[in-house]
Amino acid sequence: MTLVIRTVRITRRGAVRLTQLFLLPVLLILLWWWYSSASASYYMTTPGEIAATFVEVWFSERFFVDVLPSVGLLLTGYALAAVLGTTLGVVLGLSSRMRATAEPVLEFFRAIPPPVLVPLLMLLVGVNTPMKVALIVSGCIWPILLNTIEGVRSVDPVLADTCRCYGVRGRRWLTTLVLRSASPQIMAGLRQALAIAIILMVISEMFATTSGLGFSIVQFQRSFAIPEMWSGIVLLGLIGVTLSTLFVQVERRVLRWYDGVRAAARDE
Amino acid sequence: MTTPTTDTARPTTGSQRPAEGRVRGPGAAFPFGSNALLGIAGSACFLLLWEIAPRTGAVSATYLPPASEVLTTLGERLLVAGFWVAVGDTLAGWGLGLAIAFTAAVTLGFVVGSVPALRTFTASTVEFLRPIPSVALIPLAILLYGTDIRSTLLLVVYASFWQIYIQVLYGVADVDPVADQTARSYGLGRLARIRYVVWPSALPYVLTGVRLGAAVALILAVTAQLTIGSPGLGQEIAVAQSGGATALVYALIVATGAIGVLVNVGVRALERRVLHWHTSVRGEIAA
Amino acid sequence: MLDVNGVQKIYRGKDREVEAVRDLTFRLEEGELACLVGPSGCGKTTLLKCIAGLLKPTSGSVEVAGKAVTGPPRDMSVVFQEYGRSLFSWLTVQGNVELPLKEKKLSKERRRTLVTEALEAVGLADSARSYPWQLSGGMQQRVAIARAIAYEPRVLLMDEPFAAVDAQTRADLEDLIRGLWQRFSMTVLFITHDIDEAVYLGQRVLVLSSSPTVVQDDVAVDLPAERDQLTTRSDQRFTELRARVYSEIQNAKNGQAASAPAAT
Incomplete structure (x- = not known):
């Protein structure tokens, strides 16, 4: 008897949760469906048509020719920027003199909207894979670098003294004290950089290449292949959502302690 | 109370993690004057290097014109009315987009944030829509609006809306329950509570959102001009590049960088001005 | 075990100098538990940092187990006030x-x-x-x-370790320190601003003057080795010692020299 009640209760709770998750998305899709079939606009496509086109267009060799290389580029550039940015950031963060010297120049570079580097790098490196990687690195590195500097700079002095007292130095000092203390800021930098990396990947391809995701989407748009264009937009969205979800998973793991500290501080 | 400062804002998918900065340790080891001097020295070194490298042929001057040439080109541009029109267009796209995003995000954020049911039912949609890169909308913008300023606005608004909206949600959620209960016990109505309790608590978050949103808005404004060709500095750069005018490309990049710096400095000043009460509170906690 | 010889520390600011510690000399024998009290802002933390090898004194020297301190010594550990x-x-x-x-x-x-x-x-x-x-x-x-x-460690330094915990916990921790000191036979230097705590814990209480700091007085605590919160604190002798340290600190605040140097 109690088992039945409990099962009913769990099922009910599950149903409520599902409703919370899917009610609005389903409503929005229905609204879109209704609107796109009712409106005479040439540019609107029904969700059904987009889904069908999506399967047709992207579940083909296109996935290997256009999508995978683009994502690969993005991740390569992003990883390079992450390594370079944190390394440089730690070096600058530890030396107040070097930091003071470099900061105005770095702040200026950070303030340059990264997309303007596209035409520049096209001039300098030409239109090829290294150019795209260089572009992503040069756009992504600034938030990572500046946040790392900020994080390293704000290492707690008491904790630093503790390390000195107990003779913690060298590699262990770097990994247990400096990098871990700075990790909340480093992750914040990496998060901003991820968004910039996606933007740069797409527009570098839209601008001047003959392959890749950005190129394909612009091609569809220029040839007025509207359902195909929509499917490309959806794919970009999915890539963005996937990368961001992965990032959150990593971040949650890395910053578990930080969230714990914060929660403890709030409860006080 | 947690305080959003610098770039530690970490709006996270799915979890209630408000933006926050950490309390800083004691200030830098050098007094302000020598820091500023070092900064000037650093910038001077950078400019010198930029000047010398192409002149000695270490880097080809076709690829990297010396600093003096770029700055002269920029100086000449400053006298051309067309340049200021482009700057105006860029700033208009940026400012208008940011204003629209701000109004929408703050209104929606406060409404959704203060009604728990709305919050739970919209959460999944927000988490899906937010990470969609706004550049994905470029083809759509071109189809719908062509090179019109509305193309720029579409991208700018989409990108900066989420930054502000998420922060507002965090801010509304961070309201001190004791303060809220106090206000209730004194019989303050819903509107009064929003005005006197929720708004001040959420303000630091709103401003963090504005700061992040302002930076993103500038990026997207320039992107739209570059890729779509709507008028502005981005378009000027694209034109200069296709004409092979390297020095001009550099000069215009320096100009956008300068605008970026101004935007950052401006938003930070605004933040400091509006939140001076807040930092003083924080100073006490830090002690 | 711990020798502090004529330690002086002057902070040099941009256009002014602050003498935080003027001339401190004292010595802790092996296995001793001494408390250091002083009025607030008397340079206790500066002194601790000099002893721990975190700060270089302007003049004078610190020796641990006969070796001059130039950096944090290996056989010393430190407990800071800010546990968090x-x-x-x-x-x-x-x-x-x-x-x-x-x-x-x-x-x-x-x-x-x-x-x-x-x-x-x-x-x-x-x-x-x-x-x-x-x-x-x-x-x-x-x-x-x-x-x-x-x-x-052979020497344990504690910098106001219980300043930020509540009274109940504080009593427990004080007894814990006494217990650990007896069990592990370390030399302990305990810095505090709390007179009761100093008298309750120490075999000796060093009273510091206000800044620029010197040793104002050195009080031997002749209470039995077995102490507990209830009986020790209500002991007549405890009250006397506390009164003595208290008046020394008042003197220190008013800038007077020690009334009766180091003899009880």
């Missing part, structure tokens, strides 16, 4: 205690023994796998104390 900030939030309790031992290049078994022993000694054997932020303030300070003990 001296623990690594990203390491477990066990990890925090073990970290300095790893740097000492001890074997894994030895490390495990030391960690277990230290945690058990401070009554935290069950919390080894928790994170510091999951513990209360008093428990966090216990972790810091366990870390200090596991390091097997």
Whole structure:
């Protein structure tokens, strides 16, 4: 008897949760469906048509020719920027003199909207894979670098003294004290950089290449292949959502302690 | 109370993690004057290097014109009315987009944030829509609006809306329950509570959102001009590049960088001005 | 064991100099537990940093076990006041205690023994796998104390370690320190601004003057070695000693010299 009640209760709770998750998305899709079939606009496509086109267009060799290389580029550039940015950031963060010297120049570079580097790098490196990687690195590195500097700079002095007292130095000092203390800021930098990396990947391809995701989407748009264009937009969205979800998973793991500290501080 | 400062804002998918900065340790080891001097020295070194490298042929001057040439080109541009029109267009796209995003995000954020049911039912949609890169909308913008300023606005608004909206949600959620209960016990109505309790608590978050949103808005404004060709500095750069005018490309990049710096400095000043009460509170906690 | 000889510390600012510590000389014998009290702002923390080798004194010297202190000495551990900030939030309790031992290049078994022993000694054997932020303030300070003990120091420095915990916890921790001192036979220098605490804990109380600091008085605490919060604190002798230290500190605030130097 109690088992039945409990099962009913769990099922009910599950149903409520599902409703919370899917009610609005389903409503929005229905609204879109209704609107796109009712409106005479040439540019609107029904969700059904987009889904069908999506399967047709992207579940083909296109996935290997256009999508995978683009994502690969993005991740390569992003990883390079992450390594370079944190390394440089730690070096600058530890030396107040070097930091003071470099900061105005770095702040200026950070303030340059990264997309303007596209035409520049096209001039300098030409239109090829290294150019795209260089572009992503040069756009992504600034938030990572500046946040790392900020994080390293704000290492707690008491904790630093503790390390000195107990003779913690060298590699262990770097990994247990400096990098871990700075990790909340480093992750914040990496998060901003991820968004910039996606933007740069797409527009570098839209601008001047003959392959890749950005190129394909612009091609569809220029040839007025509207359902195909929509499917490309959806794919970009999915890539963005996937990368961001992965990032959150990593971040949650890395910053578990930080969230714990914060929660403890709030409860006080 | 947690305080959003610098770039530690970490709006996270799915979890209630408000933006926050950490309390800083004691200030830098050098007094302000020598820091500023070092900064000037650093910038001077950078400019010198930029000047010398192409002149000695270490880097080809076709690829990297010396600093003096770029700055002269920029100086000449400053006298051309067309340049200021482009700057105006860029700033208009940026400012208008940011204003629209701000109004929408703050209104929606406060409404959704203060009604728990709305919050739970919209959460999944927000988490899906937010990470969609706004550049994905470029083809759509071109189809719908062509090179019109509305193309720029579409991208700018989409990108900066989420930054502000998420922060507002965090801010509304961070309201001190004791303060809220106090206000209730004194019989303050819903509107009064929003005005006197929720708004001040959420303000630091709103401003963090504005700061992040302002930076993103500038990026997207320039992107739209570059890729779509709507008028502005981005378009000027694209034109200069296709004409092979390297020095001009550099000069215009320096100009956008300068605008970026101004935007950052401006938003930070605004933040400091509006939140001076807040930092003083924080100073006490830090002690 | 711990020799402080004519230590002076002057902070040089941009256009002014602040003499925080003028001329401090005192000596702790092996196995002694001494408390250092002084009016607030008297340079206690500066002195601690000089002894711990974190700050270089402007003149004078510090010797630990006959060796001059130039950097943090290996056989000394320090417990800071700000427990929350001296623990690594990203390491477990066990990890925090073990970290300095790893740097000492001890074997894994030895490390495990030391960690277990230290945690058990401070009554935290069950919390080894928790994170510091999951513990209360008093428990966090216990972790810091366990870390200090596991390091097997000959000298233990404590900088107002209980200033930020509540009174109840504070009494427990005071008894804990007495117990640990007797069990591990270390030399302990305990810095505090609390007169009761100084008299209750120490075999000796060093009273500092206000800044620029000198040793104002050196009071021997002739209370029995077995102390407990109830009887010791209500002891007539305890009250006398407390009154004496109190009046010295009042003198120190008013800038008068010691009324009766170092003899009780």
